[in-house]
Amino acid sequence: MTSLPSSTDRKLGLVIDLDTCVGCQACVTSCKEWNTGGHMAPLTDIEPYGAEPDGVWFNRVHTYEQATDTGSRTVHFPRSCLHCETPACVTVCPTGASYKRSSDGIVLVDEDKCIGCKLCSWACPYGAREYDTEVRVMKKCTLCVDRIYNENLPEEDRVPACVAACPVGARHFGDLGDPASPVSRLVEEREGVDLMPELGYRPVNKYLPPRARPSGSDESAPAQLEPVTAEGGFFGWVDRMLSG
């Protein structure tokens, strides 16, 4: 079994805004294209042109309808590794392949140590692990560890691929261990939540819930307009307005 660092210097993670995610899959494919040539390359695709195409993806978006007080809403829900503070996928690993970095908290898999036993994917309640049947190792989100520090990229590009690509700007990245960091402040301001906190794995990634949507209008707008009351009705009103 693999042990966890007692603490990490930073808690790097993602903050995902469910208020604005339109389900466009940009984070999904930008992740795929970066990572299929990246640290865990390749992200193998089996039967890519066949009956049951199935590949390794570090990030997937699910769309479903959720009941609300007034009916239902359609939710787009991006799902990837949450880089938990106490991840079961690490503690369950028999070889030390699955580990949490003490510097930045990123949960990674060391492919050389992975025996493909899949215990980690059974242990992860978030379904964030992806077994590559061709290479026979477990793969997962690296938080783009090969982008965020990459000296071969311009500094402004050193963010996870999904954060750079997201067209609505629904994805954010930073140190969630630092209460003063922009992501921490965003989580505080928008009352960001953990996914299934009751399980106790203390996810680092946070989700921002949809903003309250007034069923009615802008608070200050009237519920309906009143007809003009000038003498002569509407045309009288026009006349008065033009005379003014």
Added chain:
Amino acid sequence: MTSSPAGANSRPSQRPLNTTVAPPEGDGVETSPKVADTVKRTTCYMCACRCGIEVHLDNGKIRYIGGNRKHPVNRGVLCGKGSAGIMQHYSPARLRKPLLRTGERGSGEFREIEWDEALKIATDRLANIRATDPKKLAFFTGRDQSQSLTGWWASRFGTPNFAAHGGFCSVNMAVAGLYTIGGSFWEFGEPDWDHARYFLLFGVAEDHDSNPIKIGIGKLKERGAKVVSVNPCRTGYNAVADEWVGIRPGTDGLFVLALVHELLKAGKIDLDYLIRFTNAAHLVINDPGAADDGLILRDAAGEPLVWDRASKSAKPANTRGVAPELAGSFEVGGRTVRPSFQLIAERYLDDAYSPDAVAERCGVPADQIRRIAAELAHAAFDQAIELPIAWTDMNGVRHETMTGRPVAMHAMRGISAHSNGFHTCRAIHLLQVLLGTVDVPGGFRSKAPFPKPVPPGPKPAGKDGGKPDSPLSDMPLGYVHAPEDLLVDENGGPIRIDKAYSWEAPLSAHGLMHTVIRNAWAGDPYKIDTLFMFMANMAWNSSMNTAETMKMLTDKEADGTYKIPFIIYSDAYFSETVPYADLILPDTTYLERHDCISLLDRPISSADAPGDAIRYPVVEPDRDVRAFQTVLLDLGARLGLPGMVADDGSPKYRDYADYIVNHERRPGVGPLAGWRGEIGDEHGKGAANPDQLDRYIENGGFWKYELPEEARYYKMANRAYLDFAHRMGFIDKAEPITFHLYSEVLQRFRLAARGHGDVRPPESERARIDRYFDPLPIWYTPLLEADVDTGALPLHALTQRPMHMYHSWGSQNAWLRQITNENRLFVHHATAAKHGIADDDWVWIESEHGRVKGQVRLVDGVNPDTVWTWNAIGKRHGTWGLSKDAPEATRGFLLNHTISDLLPAKGAQRRYSNSDPVTGQAAWFDLRVRLVKCAPAEAGMTEPQFPDLPAPPDMPKSPKVLSYGRLFRKLRAAAS
């Protein structure tokens, strides 16, 4: 206000860590691997959005495609399609070499031929057509982004029979906008994302301007602006809207006119704006039966007259200091005249447009309509904004600030693809203009080269049908202003094969590609010789009647020859249409070609900055393929087309890149506006610059010119902007642009229908023209809906594109098809219960025309009278490099099988095209269906099914396993 050079995602929480030095973790992870040896910046083509991309190349292979932060369209972001470009480029379905049909048409039997042979076959055929009767060439292009070239080529060839796919895409949006406000929704204008407080989005799922809309919605929601979506389907943008109005399809116009009713009744309209920028005050002649009834009264110089309140007399509208009346009835020179606003107010104040009158029909509660009207008024008038930007109007009056009414609107396919879409789109523009929100801060803003004068020019060429060995006088597509401009013969019959600009579709500014195959097959109005198509999957998901289209393409005369004698097709991929052509000219992928995204066509301008862009080859083709535009110029030179050959008869242009740089449409005006002039220091107009493409490449593949602040709003009347637009060649004269709420063009057609003028519709067409050419927006039941038994076909049926796919290209992509490879029919729970249908059931979707089988998914987020599915997932067995048991072919289905290109037969009457009667826009969203639960034995496989198509010779087998990216890891390992 201007875009940040840091890109769209540059909020503090989206930036790199404050230190990006890798921590000493000691786990052996390479945190700074080499990414690429080269980065090339070009333009995406994974959809019509035209985003800037950075293609990272390592050892000649594409490592990664990211968004270009500096690019004005996407500002660094990239959608799900764009990020899957690698798989599009390396698709196994790419065509490899020219093909000549050897078996029966439709069999898919071809042999490979050399380019010389292919071009000789095409040239011989086309030369004969051109020498005898050039209109016998019908040249129609699909998702073409080079229409200024293809249209010019057709005009030089001399055939009027040219168009792109706009007739079944968005011509309603283009024409309604251009004839009303001189610009249009779609990607030719944009909401003021930075200032709008209220955003009304009609009928948009994922169409055009996709990344700008996403960036914009992110901004609006961050600022707390209210987003209201009007759409039968609660997907995508509609899912994140603050309010979703699940309207019944085809009733948006009625909903909008009820909003107009409420606003008028309450006096919540901008009278000052109407007087200054629209024809609301122009005097309309009221003389029923007269030849000029309903036209605008003008002075001898042609200037419209208004009624001056001060002098109580008619004065030219452009008189300094005139104070026009907006209401009333006046006598001028013995004629009774009324300001057009009087007609607007009378019509829409009528209770027929009250929320209570339309609520049931629209499926929207009257209280909700009333509330939205109140919110619009509140945002426009109580939350009006002033930007501290001084500007000068066309009267020379200086204004110290810019007043904004922060209500923005956007609309697209859900408005466009209905047979009442033209008037519905006009109604939306009417609503915007009454609120005074067009081209003001917070409103809808035109992008250069728009706005254009209303109505726009030039007129369509080809009235004479084309003459042997002669070019047309101008471009085949244009804008008619009066019946005299139609392309009809002396009997009122159509000149064009698609019947564009005929009485059946007078304002069909984009042509009617959806009618070409039927008309060519039927010889109506005449037989053609060759159908030449580019990038349009007409034998499958782009047609309105899939099986019939395949039949027409293969049908023969009694003598055994094909009814459509010869078909040339160019595409990059093995689509369902390839087997139906005789000669295939294989195109390149978007990363292997030159293109120009031109101000002459559909540029990348934003409201703040006119701009254009290029594509250039970032990888070399590994197949014997050529870029279609280069092939077209080569064919043009071989045919000796004027403008395509030098004086000595040699080709004038080496290839498309050479044309992009050196072609001049007018003196100094070429395909690209940037870095013109011999030393590249001129923009807009200027001599050709041999280094122009290099300058574009150095600049990231695009050019843009940031307008000065004073020129950014009120473009229809802004001296600084209009002078600039004139200098750039966008408009012929620097004159104010007047919005036409009341359309005199439409009235001219109505008068013709009433027997006036020299060019009048045939008797059979009069009632139709009279009805649909109302000079003010009207609403009517969509034509198909009015003709079928809606009791027997109780449901509306729609398709929409998944955000991550663009037509059949996207659904073939190895990555994208893992996200979606079959489509369900989405049905409301309550509707399903009524029909005895459960989740996962298979049903027949039956229309008056045909039926298709698909599997049901129950949802809440859809109008209960509507069913819908994803577009273009369904594929024919054997095509696109997919295995024969691919779910796209076994479970994916096309609603196209149930859509007819013709309206139902009504007795002896001629069957009309299932299109908007004004513009000819294909009305594929008018579809009505019923659901019939399948027998148990029928479940599991879609129908109809068609025979497998064999792959072209030499096409490699698609891989069973894809390990894309392994190479880069090996290269890194070798290097370390």
